[in-house]
Amino acid sequence: xxxxxxxxxxxxxxxxxxxxxxxxxxxxxxxxxxxxxxxxxxxxxxxxxxxxxxxxxxxxxxxxxxxxxxxxxxxxxxxxxxxxxxxxxxxxxxxxxxxxxxxxxxxxxxxxxxxxxxxxxxxxxxxxxxxxxxxxxxxxxxxxxxxxxxxxxxxxxxxxxxxxxxxxxxxxxxxxxxxxxxxxxxxxxxxxxxxxxxxxxxxxxxxxxxxxxxxxxxxxxxxxxxxxxxxxxxxxxxxxxxxxxxxxxxxxxxxxxxxxxxxxxxxxxxxxxxxxxxxxxxxxxxxxxxxxxxxxxxxxxxxxxxxxxxxxxxxxxxxxxxxxxxxxxxx
Amino acid sequence: xxxxxxxxxxxxxxxxxxxxxxxxxxxxxxxxxxxxxxxxxxxxxxxxxxxxxxxxxxxxxxxxxxxxxxxxxxxxxxxxxxxxxxxxxxxxxxxxxxxxxxxxxxxxxxxxxxxxxxxxxxxxxxxxxxxxxxxxxxxxxxxxxxxxxxxxxxxxxxxxxxxxxxxxxxxxxxxxxxxxxxxxxxxxxxxxxxxxxxxxxxxxxxxxxxxxxxxxxxxxxxxxxxxxxxxxxxxxxxxxxxxxxxxxxxxxxxxxxxxxxxxxxxxxxxxxxxxxxxxxxxxxxxxxxxxxxxxxxxxxxxxxxxxxxxxxxxxxxxxxxxxxxxxxxxx
Numbered sequence: 021x022x023x024x025x026x027x028x029x030x031x032x033x034x035x036x037x038x039x040x041x042x043x044x045x046x047x048x049x050x051x052x053x054x055x056x057x058x059x060x061x062x063x064x065x066x067x068x069x070x071x072x073x074x075x076x077x078x079x080x081x082x083x084x085x086x087x088x089x090x091x092x093x094x095x096x097x098x099x100x101x102x103x104x105x106x107x108x109x110x111x112x113x114x115x116x117x118x119x120x121x122x123x124x125x126x127x128x129x130x131x132x133x134x135x136x137x138x139x140x141x142x143x144x145x146x147x148x149x150x151x152x153x154x155x156x157x158x159x160x161x162x163x164x165x166x167x168x169x170x171x172x173x174x175x176x177x178x179x180x181x182x183x184x185x186x187x188x189x190x191x192x193x194x195x196x197x198x199x200x201x202x203x204x205x206x207x208x209x210x211x212x213x214x215x216x217x218x219x220x221x222x223x224x225x226x227x228x229x230x231x232x233x234x235x236x237x238x239x240x241x242x243x244x245x246x247x248x249x250x251x252x253x254x255x256x257x258x259x260x261x262x263x264x265x266x267x268x269x270x271x272x273x274x275x276x277x278x279x280x281x282x283x284x285x286x287x288x289x290x291x292x293x294x295x296x297x298x299x300x301x302x303x304x305x306x307x308x309x310x311x312x313x314x315x316x317x318x319x320x321x322x323x324x325x326x327x328x329x330x331x332x333x334x335x336x337x338x339x340x341x342x343x344x345x346x347x348x349x350x351x
Numbered sequence: 352x353x354x355x356x357x358x359x360x361x362x363x364x365x366x367x368x369x370x371x372x373x374x375x376x377x378x379x380x381x382x383x384x385x386x387x388x389x390x391x392x393x394x395x396x397x398x399x400x401x402x403x404x405x406x407x408x409x410x411x412x413x414x415x416x417x418x419x420x421x422x423x424x425x426x427x428x429x430x431x432x433x434x435x436x437x438x439x440x441x442x443x444x445x446x447x448x449x450x451x452x453x454x455x456x457x458x459x460x461x462x463x464x465x466x467x468x469x470x471x472x473x474x475x476x477x478x479x480x481x482x483x484x485x486x487x488x489x490x491x492x493x494x495x496x497x498x499x500x501x502x503x504x505x506x507x508x509x510x511x512x513x514x515x516x517x518x519x520x521x522x523x524x525x526x527x528x529x530x531x532x533x534x535x536x537x538x539x540x541x542x543x544x545x546x547x548x549x550x551x552x553x554x555x556x557x558x559x560x561x562x563x564x565x566x567x568x569x570x571x572x573x574x575x576x577x578x579x580x581x582x583x584x585x586x587x588x589x590x591x592x593x594x595x596x597x598x599x600x601x602x603x604x605x606x607x608x609x610x611x612x613x614x615x616x617x618x619x620x621x622x623x624x625x626x627x628x629x630x631x632x633x634x635x636x637x638x639x640x641x642x643x644x645x646x647x648x649x650x651x652x653x654x655x656x657x658x659x660x661x662x663x664x665x666x667x668x669x670x671x672x673x674x675x676x677x678x679x680x681x682x
Contacts, residue, residue, distance in 0.1 A: 161529065164536060165538050206574070206576040207495075207496050209576075228583055229579070230583035230587035230590075234591070245540075245577065246580050252529075252559055253563065256562060256563060257564065257589060261588075261589065261592050261620075262592075268619065269616075271616055274612045275613060275616060277609075278610075278613050279609075281609040282599060282600070
């Protein structure tokens with residue numbers, strides 16, 4: 021299998037992407053890695069490459085400040101867009117990027133393209149949970165507004181992803197909402213609820229945002245706006261509380277002693293570290309697109325390759341495509 | 352001035368409501384308190400009442416499990432509905448209830464009634480912030496869906512409330528959104544942004560949910576669904592993190608010592624306690640309606656009276672009404 025890596029995307033690119041790609045290539049000799057980006061810079065960093073890594077030159081870079089859709093349309097020789105083209109043309113089965121999120125969503129939609137039958141690809145990161153398992157949440161920002169039918173598509177794609185990539189036999193699906201009763205919610209969730217009951221997924225019902233860290237669900241669906249509010253509020257609250265804690269632990273000699281005593285116990289908070297939960301798939305694109313965190317280090321890039329391998333080995337894209345094209349198969 | 356208290360509403364009613372009402376009556380002899388509820392029970396609890404407290408009998412109670420709108424329509428002699436009627440009829444200028452939130456919203460809308468010109472009353476609690484000032488957020492659940500025009504009405508009402516009740520000369524208004532740029536957001540926020548720029552408020556722009564605890568804004572506007580996701584995620588995240596901390600501080604003798612050392616520093620978290628931030632006004636009703644937290648104790652009820660007094664003394668309702676009926680005044 022062949023995996024394209026956007027060598028120029030992310031805060032630590034191309035150093036981290038090149039190092040991660042080489043580590044992955046060494047660990048999985050059956051996998052061919054295509055490093056897409058500035059050939060001279062990559063060669064200078066990498067020295068001699070393993071035989072299963074090759075460089076595909078791209079002369080441009082989409083930066084963090086670039087306006088996403090415009091950048092994808094104009095920078096046709098950027099590492100991200102070229103990686104997307106390799107997937108579209110079947111040169112690679114997957115692409116991984118730690119670059120501009122909005123541009124990657126646009127690359128997925130405009131360059132890689134949608135699976136027939138899917139209206140909108142959705143970004144699906146894992147939200148860490150108390151039990152350490154995490155919950156796949158979609159859509160987390162690819163589409164701000166959604167229809168009830170879109171939420172059903174998200175549920176089906178999320179269910180297949182959890183099954184194929186994480187081996188969960190019958191993923192439990194929840195609808196992000198303001199109460200647990202079926203009749204609760206806004207127009208979107210009230211209309212989505214009965215559709216989800218009829219959908220080919222194991223729908224458990226509504227999940228309140230207050231319970232998200234304790235949820236038993238494997239997948240949560242929501243529109244991109246609500247999903248963004250959820251995720252960013254979690255990040256903000258955790259960051260603020262941990263900031264206060266750190267400050268208080270540093271106040272005096274005695275509190276520093278207290279910090280030492282508490283250190284092993286506070287390691288429990290590590291399970292809330294997004295880095296432990298891998299890259300976020302963009303589900304619904306006709307070829308695997310993985311979004312790695314902007315601050316990804318080499319280890320995160322290597323883990324992205326691991327994740328892509330599992331998805332490809334288990335025919336993720338084919339499974340989603342089949343589910344959404346049952347009608348046409350039967351014609 | 353006269354303030355009606357729903358004596359039967361809340362987890363600790365009628366004990367906490369009666370005790371709080373009496374304490375308030377003693378502190379503010381110029382204020383008449385009307386305790387609405389089961390006369391016999393209130394009398395048994397209260398003994399002899401101060402001269403500025405009287406009981407208004409109501410034979411029914413709306414419970415936490417009652418379906419809000421149905422309960423308000425059917426239980427016409429419930430303490431909550433009767434308190435609402437007292438406000439509507441001018442017998443009282445304000446009502447305070449710690450009872451069923453949904454039913455109180457319905458009481459505000461159906462019994463007390465709207466200020467002419469306002470489409471939908473909005474629930475406006477304070478969200479605690481890092482600097483201890485807090486931010487008034489509306490709508491937090493009265494109306495799940497909202498139009499851009501509704502968000503503008505929320506902004507105006509929130510601005511007047513912060514001015515009249517908290518003495519802020521020029522309250523800063525923010526729009527809850529997924530990014531800081533004007534063009535960000537869903538259909539609702541993208542359309543609300545230019546309207547807020549034109550509105551008679553001091554609009555600062557978008558506020559991301561990740562920054563809510565650090566915001567410099569005095570008021571944040573959002574639809575009820577997004578607001579609920581925001582508030583409940585904050586509560587859930589804080590609860591989960593504090594739960595882990597407590598567990599880790601209790602693990603051993605040494606960690607218990609660490610907890611003792613840290614106790615003064617961790618008091619900083621108290622500013623995130625909703626109880627310190629008072630009752631939430633339902634803004635847009637033609638008469639003051641205050642929602643006290645369900646778990647309110649006597650002190651919280653007394654603080655509710657303090658809050659109502661300030662709002663009434665500063666002509667909150669008249670100010671909102673005037674702002675929304677400028678056109679008709681000029682006719």
